Amino acid sequence: MRVIVQHIPPETSVDPSGSFSKGSGEIGVELLCVVKAVLKKIKRRVLVGDKVLVGSIDWVDRRGAIENVFQRKTEILDPPVANVDHLLVLFSMDQPKIEPFSLTRFLVEAESTGIPLTLALNKSELVSQEEIKAWKSRLRSWAYEPIFCSVDSKRGLDTLQFIMREQTSVIVGPSGVGKSSLINALRDNKHILGAVEEKNWFDPQILGSKWYEEQRVGEVSVRSGRGKHTTRHVSLLPLPDGGYLADTPGFNQPSLIKVTKNSLAHHFPEIRKVLKDSEPAKCAFNNCLHLGEPGCLIKGDWERYPYYLQLLDEIKIREEFQ
Ligand code: GDP
Secondary structure, eight states: OEEEOOBOOGGGSSOTTSSOOSSOOOTTOEEEEEEOHHHHHTTOOOOBTOEEEEEEEETTTTEEEEEEEOOOSOEEETTEEESOOEEEEEEESTTTTOOHHHHHHHHHHHHTTTOOEEEEEEOGGGSOHHHHHHHHHHHHHTTOOOEEOBTTTTBTHHHHHHHTTTSEEEEEOOTTSSHHHHHHHHHHOHHHHHHHHHHHOOOOOOOOOSOEEEEEEEEEEEEOSSSSSOEEEEEEEEOTTSOEEESSOBOSSOOOTTOOTTTGGGGSHHHHHHHHHTTTOOOSSTTOOSSSOTTOSOOSOSTTHHHHHHHHHHHHHHHHTO
16 A cells, blocks of 8 residues: 655664665655554554554665554544545535435434535536525525535635645545546646645655654555455545545445434534533433423424434434344
Protein backbone atom coordinates (compact mmCIF):
# COMPACT_ATOMS: atom_id res chain seq x y z
CA MET A 1 0.00 0.00 0.00
CA ARG A 2 1.02 3.60 -0.58
CA VAL A 3 1.95 5.68 2.43
CA ILE A 4 2.35 9.46 2.32
CA VAL A 5 5.05 10.81 4.62
CA GLN A 6 3.70 13.40 7.06
CA HIS A 7 6.29 13.59 9.80
CA ILE A 8 9.96 12.74 10.21
CA PRO A 9 11.30 13.06 13.76
CA PRO A 10 14.47 15.21 13.54
CA GLU A 11 16.33 13.27 16.23
CA THR A 12 16.10 10.08 14.21
CA SER A 13 17.01 11.47 10.83
CA VAL A 14 20.42 9.79 10.93
CA ASP A 15 20.82 6.04 10.78
CA PRO A 16 21.98 4.79 14.23
CA SER A 17 24.83 2.95 12.53
CA GLY A 18 26.26 6.40 11.78
CA SER A 19 25.92 6.09 8.05
CA PHE A 20 23.31 7.91 6.01
CA SER A 21 20.72 5.69 4.46
CA LYS A 22 20.33 5.83 0.70
CA GLY A 23 18.33 8.75 -0.64
CA SER A 24 16.37 11.25 1.38
CA GLY A 25 13.21 11.55 3.36
CA GLU A 26 10.74 14.30 2.67
CA ILE A 27 7.25 15.25 3.74
CA GLY A 28 4.75 14.38 1.03
CA VAL A 29 6.86 11.60 -0.50
CA GLU A 30 4.97 8.39 -1.21
CA LEU A 31 6.36 5.05 -0.11
CA LEU A 32 5.21 1.62 -1.20
CA CYS A 33 4.88 -0.36 2.03
CA VAL A 34 4.32 -3.92 3.14
CA VAL A 35 2.54 -4.64 6.43
CA LYS A 36 4.83 -6.31 8.99
CA ALA A 37 3.87 -9.88 9.84
CA VAL A 38 3.49 -8.97 13.52
CA LEU A 39 0.50 -6.72 12.69
CA LYS A 40 -1.09 -9.41 10.56
CA LYS A 41 -0.60 -11.89 13.39
CA ILE A 42 -2.60 -9.75 15.82
CA LYS A 43 -5.16 -9.11 13.02
CA ARG A 44 -4.48 -5.38 13.07
CA ARG A 45 -5.95 -4.23 9.78
CA VAL A 46 -4.51 -1.18 8.07
CA LEU A 47 -7.13 1.07 6.47
CA VAL A 48 -6.85 3.94 4.04
CA GLY A 49 -6.54 7.10 6.15
CA ASP A 50 -4.71 5.37 8.99
CA LYS A 51 -1.73 7.06 10.55
CA VAL A 52 1.06 4.52 10.75
CA LEU A 53 4.63 4.07 11.92
CA VAL A 54 6.97 3.01 9.13
CA GLY A 55 10.44 1.48 9.40
CA SER A 56 12.98 -0.33 7.18
CA ILE A 57 12.87 2.54 4.72
CA ASP A 58 14.68 2.59 1.44
CA TRP A 59 14.33 6.20 0.28
CA VAL A 60 15.75 5.49 -3.18
CA ASP A 61 13.28 2.76 -4.09
CA ARG A 62 10.70 4.47 -1.86
CA ARG A 63 9.82 1.35 0.05
CA GLY A 64 9.16 0.60 3.71
CA ALA A 65 7.31 -1.58 6.18
CA ILE A 66 4.31 -0.58 8.31
CA GLU A 67 5.14 -1.46 11.90
CA ASN A 68 2.26 0.02 13.85
CA VAL A 69 -1.11 1.73 13.43
CA PHE A 70 -2.01 4.78 15.53
CA GLN A 71 -5.37 4.97 17.25
CA ARG A 72 -8.21 5.99 14.92
CA LYS A 73 -10.38 9.06 15.51
CA THR A 74 -13.15 7.64 13.34
CA GLU A 75 -13.71 4.66 11.09
CA ILE A 76 -16.31 3.99 8.42
CA LEU A 77 -16.85 0.60 6.83
CA ASP A 78 -18.22 1.44 3.39
CA PRO A 79 -15.78 2.29 1.93
CA PRO A 80 -13.34 1.23 4.64
CA VAL A 81 -11.54 4.47 5.55
CA ALA A 82 -10.05 5.55 8.89
CA ASN A 83 -9.89 9.07 10.34
CA VAL A 84 -12.62 10.47 8.10
CA ASP A 85 -13.55 13.89 9.43
CA HIS A 86 -16.18 14.96 6.93
CA LEU A 87 -18.98 13.22 5.01
CA LEU A 88 -20.45 14.79 1.92
CA VAL A 89 -23.98 13.44 1.50
CA LEU A 90 -24.82 13.83 -2.19
CA PHE A 91 -28.29 13.62 -3.73
CA SER A 92 -29.54 15.01 -7.04
CA MET A 93 -32.40 17.42 -7.70
CA ASP A 94 -33.46 15.37 -10.72
CA GLN A 95 -32.55 12.15 -12.56
CA PRO A 96 -33.07 10.66 -9.95
CA LYS A 97 -35.38 13.13 -8.25
CA ILE A 98 -34.65 13.89 -4.63
CA GLU A 99 -36.85 11.64 -2.47
CA PRO A 100 -37.30 12.80 1.15
CA PHE A 101 -37.53 9.39 2.87
CA SER A 102 -34.49 8.03 1.06
CA LEU A 103 -32.62 11.25 1.88
CA THR A 104 -33.61 10.85 5.53
CA ARG A 105 -32.23 7.28 5.62
CA PHE A 106 -28.89 8.50 4.25
CA LEU A 107 -28.77 11.44 6.63
CA VAL A 108 -29.57 9.22 9.63
CA GLU A 109 -26.85 6.74 8.56
CA ALA A 110 -24.36 9.59 8.12
CA GLU A 111 -25.34 11.20 11.46
CA SER A 112 -24.89 7.84 13.20
CA THR A 113 -21.17 7.86 12.37
CA GLY A 114 -20.72 10.98 14.52
CA ILE A 115 -18.73 12.55 11.65
CA PRO A 116 -19.67 16.12 10.64
CA LEU A 117 -21.54 16.22 7.34
CA THR A 118 -22.44 18.53 4.49
CA LEU A 119 -25.53 17.97 2.36
CA ALA A 120 -25.10 18.76 -1.35
CA LEU A 121 -27.72 18.52 -4.10
CA ASN A 122 -26.32 17.89 -7.57
CA LYS A 123 -27.80 18.35 -11.06
CA SER A 124 -29.27 21.65 -9.92
CA GLU A 125 -29.13 22.95 -13.51
CA LEU A 126 -32.02 20.57 -14.33
CA VAL A 127 -34.55 22.33 -12.10
CA SER A 128 -36.01 25.82 -11.71
CA GLN A 129 -34.86 28.45 -9.20
CA GLU A 130 -38.28 28.11 -7.51
CA GLU A 131 -37.69 24.41 -6.91
CA ILE A 132 -34.25 25.13 -5.48
CA LYS A 133 -35.70 27.78 -3.18
CA ALA A 134 -38.46 25.45 -2.00
CA TRP A 135 -35.98 22.66 -1.18
CA LYS A 136 -33.64 25.08 0.53
CA SER A 137 -36.32 26.22 2.96
CA ARG A 138 -37.61 22.66 3.44
CA LEU A 139 -34.13 21.37 4.30
CA ARG A 140 -33.53 24.32 6.61
CA SER A 141 -36.57 23.16 8.58
CA TRP A 142 -34.73 19.82 8.91
CA ALA A 143 -31.78 21.86 10.29
CA TYR A 144 -29.56 21.38 7.23
CA GLU A 145 -27.97 24.09 5.08
CA PRO A 146 -27.70 22.43 1.64
CA ILE A 147 -25.21 23.30 -1.10
CA PHE A 148 -26.75 23.24 -4.57
CA CYS A 149 -24.25 22.14 -7.17
CA SER A 150 -23.95 20.84 -10.70
CA VAL A 151 -20.99 18.86 -11.94
CA ASP A 152 -22.14 19.44 -15.53
CA SER A 153 -22.29 23.22 -15.27
CA LYS A 154 -19.50 23.39 -12.62
CA ARG A 155 -21.84 25.20 -10.25
CA GLY A 156 -20.93 25.07 -6.56
CA LEU A 157 -17.74 23.05 -7.02
CA ASP A 158 -15.52 25.79 -5.54
CA THR A 159 -17.74 25.92 -2.46
CA LEU A 160 -17.46 22.15 -2.03
CA GLN A 161 -13.72 22.30 -2.47
CA PHE A 162 -13.54 25.05 0.14
CA ILE A 163 -15.61 23.03 2.62
CA MET A 164 -13.39 19.99 2.12
CA ARG A 165 -10.12 21.83 2.73
CA GLU A 166 -7.89 20.34 5.43
CA GLN A 167 -10.28 17.43 5.98
CA THR A 168 -10.48 13.81 4.95
CA SER A 169 -13.82 13.52 3.16
CA VAL A 170 -15.91 10.69 1.78
CA ILE A 171 -18.82 11.26 -0.60
CA VAL A 172 -21.89 9.16 0.16
CA GLY A 173 -25.25 8.88 -1.55
CA PRO A 174 -27.47 6.68 -3.73
CA SER A 175 -26.70 5.49 -7.26
CA GLY A 176 -26.89 7.87 -10.15
CA VAL A 177 -26.71 11.18 -8.28
CA GLY A 178 -23.24 12.02 -9.63
CA LYS A 179 -20.84 10.87 -6.90
CA SER A 180 -18.24 9.48 -9.31
CA SER A 181 -18.69 12.47 -11.61
CA LEU A 182 -18.02 14.82 -8.69
CA ILE A 183 -14.94 12.88 -7.59
CA ASN A 184 -13.62 12.98 -11.16
CA ALA A 185 -14.37 16.70 -11.47
CA LEU A 186 -12.42 17.40 -8.30
CA ARG A 187 -9.64 15.02 -9.34
CA ASP A 188 -9.32 16.65 -12.77
CA ASN A 189 -9.27 20.10 -11.27
CA LYS A 190 -6.01 21.83 -12.21
CA HIS A 191 -5.35 22.96 -8.64
CA ILE A 192 -5.56 19.43 -7.30
CA LEU A 193 -3.19 17.98 -9.89
CA GLY A 194 -0.76 20.81 -9.19
CA ALA A 195 -0.80 19.98 -5.54
CA VAL A 196 -0.11 16.31 -6.17
CA GLU A 197 2.91 17.05 -8.32
CA GLU A 198 4.28 19.56 -5.90
CA LYS A 199 3.75 17.51 -2.78
CA ASN A 200 4.99 14.25 -4.18
CA TRP A 201 8.09 15.57 -5.83
CA PHE A 202 11.09 13.71 -4.50
CA ASP A 203 14.05 15.87 -3.58
CA PRO A 204 17.23 13.84 -4.08
CA GLN A 205 19.11 15.76 -1.38
CA ILE A 206 20.59 13.26 1.11
CA LEU A 207 19.19 13.48 4.65
CA GLY A 208 19.29 9.89 5.84
CA SER A 209 16.55 8.43 7.95
CA LYS A 210 15.80 5.09 9.45
CA TRP A 211 12.55 5.76 11.33
CA TYR A 212 9.74 8.17 10.86
CA GLU A 213 6.18 8.24 11.99
CA GLU A 214 2.65 9.46 11.43
CA GLN A 215 2.28 8.69 7.81
CA ARG A 216 -1.13 8.53 6.27
CA VAL A 217 -1.95 5.47 4.26
CA GLY A 218 -2.95 6.69 0.86
CA GLU A 219 -4.21 3.61 -0.83
CA VAL A 220 -5.27 0.13 0.15
CA SER A 221 -6.83 -2.77 -1.68
CA VAL A 222 -9.61 -4.33 0.31
CA ARG A 223 -11.79 -7.36 -0.18
CA SER A 224 -15.08 -6.12 -1.52
CA GLY A 225 -17.07 -9.13 -0.35
CA ARG A 226 -18.46 -9.35 -3.86
CA GLY A 227 -16.36 -12.31 -4.87
CA LYS A 228 -13.69 -14.58 -3.51
CA HIS A 229 -10.78 -13.01 -5.27
CA THR A 230 -12.04 -9.54 -6.07
CA THR A 231 -10.54 -6.58 -4.29
CA ARG A 232 -11.80 -3.04 -4.27
CA HIS A 233 -9.29 -0.29 -4.48
CA VAL A 234 -9.70 2.76 -2.24
CA SER A 235 -7.40 5.78 -2.57
CA LEU A 236 -7.23 9.16 -0.94
CA LEU A 237 -6.83 11.98 -3.43
CA PRO A 238 -4.90 14.96 -2.04
CA LEU A 239 -6.89 18.21 -2.12
CA PRO A 240 -5.23 21.59 -2.79
CA ASP A 241 -5.48 22.89 0.77
CA GLY A 242 -4.14 19.86 2.56
CA GLY A 243 -7.23 17.65 2.76
CA TYR A 244 -8.00 14.32 1.15
CA LEU A 245 -10.98 12.90 -0.72
CA ALA A 246 -11.67 9.16 -0.96
CA ASP A 247 -11.89 8.18 -4.62
CA THR A 248 -14.55 5.57 -3.80
CA PRO A 249 -18.03 6.75 -2.80
CA GLY A 250 -19.73 5.30 0.25
CA PHE A 251 -22.75 3.50 1.62
CA ASN A 252 -25.18 3.53 -1.25
CA GLN A 253 -27.54 1.33 0.80
CA PRO A 254 -27.66 2.57 4.40
CA SER A 255 -27.97 -0.34 6.84
CA LEU A 256 -28.60 1.84 9.94
CA ILE A 257 -26.68 -0.84 11.80
CA LYS A 258 -25.29 1.58 14.38
CA VAL A 259 -28.68 3.16 15.07
CA THR A 260 -30.67 1.94 18.09
CA LYS A 261 -34.29 2.79 18.88
CA ASN A 262 -33.08 5.06 21.69
CA SER A 263 -30.44 6.86 19.62
CA LEU A 264 -32.63 7.38 16.52
CA ALA A 265 -34.14 10.74 17.56
CA HIS A 266 -30.64 12.17 18.13
CA HIS A 267 -29.86 11.59 14.45
CA PHE A 268 -32.57 14.10 13.48
CA PRO A 269 -30.94 17.52 14.03
CA GLU A 270 -34.30 19.31 14.22
CA ILE A 271 -35.14 17.14 17.27
CA ARG A 272 -31.65 17.42 18.74
CA LYS A 273 -32.21 21.16 18.64
CA VAL A 274 -35.60 21.00 20.39
CA LEU A 275 -34.13 18.78 23.12
CA LYS A 276 -31.12 21.06 23.54
CA ASP A 277 -33.23 24.24 23.59
CA SER A 278 -35.44 22.75 26.32
CA GLU A 279 -32.51 22.01 28.63
CA PRO A 280 -32.40 21.52 31.57
CA ALA A 281 -35.94 20.17 31.05
CA LYS A 282 -35.98 16.60 29.73
CA CYS A 283 -38.57 14.06 28.64
CA ALA A 284 -40.04 12.45 31.77
CA PHE A 285 -38.69 9.01 30.81
CA ASN A 286 -34.99 8.49 30.10
CA ASN A 287 -35.81 6.00 27.37
CA CYS A 288 -38.61 8.10 25.87
CA LEU A 289 -39.21 7.22 22.19
CA HIS A 290 -41.32 10.32 21.60
CA LEU A 291 -44.46 8.36 20.81
CA GLY A 292 -46.76 10.43 23.01
CA GLU A 293 -45.46 9.15 26.37
CA PRO A 294 -46.48 11.30 29.37
CA GLY A 295 -44.04 14.17 29.90
CA CYS A 296 -42.52 13.89 26.36
CA LEU A 297 -41.05 17.15 25.03
CA ILE A 298 -41.34 16.18 21.36
CA LYS A 299 -44.66 16.54 19.63
CA GLY A 300 -45.54 14.91 16.33
CA ASP A 301 -45.81 18.21 14.47
CA TRP A 302 -42.57 18.09 12.48
CA GLU A 303 -42.34 17.14 8.81
CA ARG A 304 -40.11 14.11 9.27
CA TYR A 305 -42.06 12.59 12.15
CA PRO A 306 -43.65 9.91 9.87
CA TYR A 307 -40.13 8.97 8.65
CA TYR A 308 -38.95 8.80 12.24
CA LEU A 309 -41.81 6.38 13.04
CA GLN A 310 -41.07 4.26 9.97
CA LEU A 311 -37.38 3.96 10.82
CA LEU A 312 -38.20 3.29 14.47
CA ASP A 313 -40.40 0.32 13.46
CA GLU A 314 -37.64 -1.03 11.26
CA ILE A 315 -35.04 -0.74 14.04
CA LYS A 316 -37.38 -2.28 16.64
CA ILE A 317 -37.89 -5.32 14.40
CA ARG A 318 -34.15 -5.65 13.86
CA GLU A 319 -33.42 -5.34 17.59
CA GLU A 320 -36.06 -8.01 18.41
CA PHE A 321 -34.32 -10.50 16.13
CA GLN A 322 -30.80 -9.72 17.34
P1 GDP B 1 -23.01 7.85 -9.13
O1 GDP B 1 -23.73 6.54 -9.35
O2 GDP B 1 -23.60 8.61 -7.97
O3 GDP B 1 -21.53 7.71 -9.02
O4 GDP B 1 -23.36 8.76 -10.41
P2 GDP B 1 -22.46 9.05 -11.71
O5 GDP B 1 -21.34 9.96 -11.40
O6 GDP B 1 -22.14 7.73 -12.36
O7 GDP B 1 -23.50 9.88 -12.60
C1 GDP B 1 -24.72 9.33 -13.06
C2 GDP B 1 -25.18 10.08 -14.29
O8 GDP B 1 -25.45 11.44 -13.94
C3 GDP B 1 -24.11 10.15 -15.37
O9 GDP B 1 -24.75 9.99 -16.62
C4 GDP B 1 -23.54 11.57 -15.26
O10 GDP B 1 -23.04 12.06 -16.48
C5 GDP B 1 -24.76 12.35 -14.81
N1 GDP B 1 -24.44 13.58 -14.07
C6 GDP B 1 -23.51 13.76 -13.11
N2 GDP B 1 -23.51 15.03 -12.67
C7 GDP B 1 -24.46 15.68 -13.37
C8 GDP B 1 -24.95 17.04 -13.37
O11 GDP B 1 -24.49 17.93 -12.65
N3 GDP B 1 -25.99 17.30 -14.23
C9 GDP B 1 -26.53 16.36 -15.04
N4 GDP B 1 -27.54 16.72 -15.82
N5 GDP B 1 -26.09 15.09 -15.09
C10 GDP B 1 -25.07 14.75 -14.26
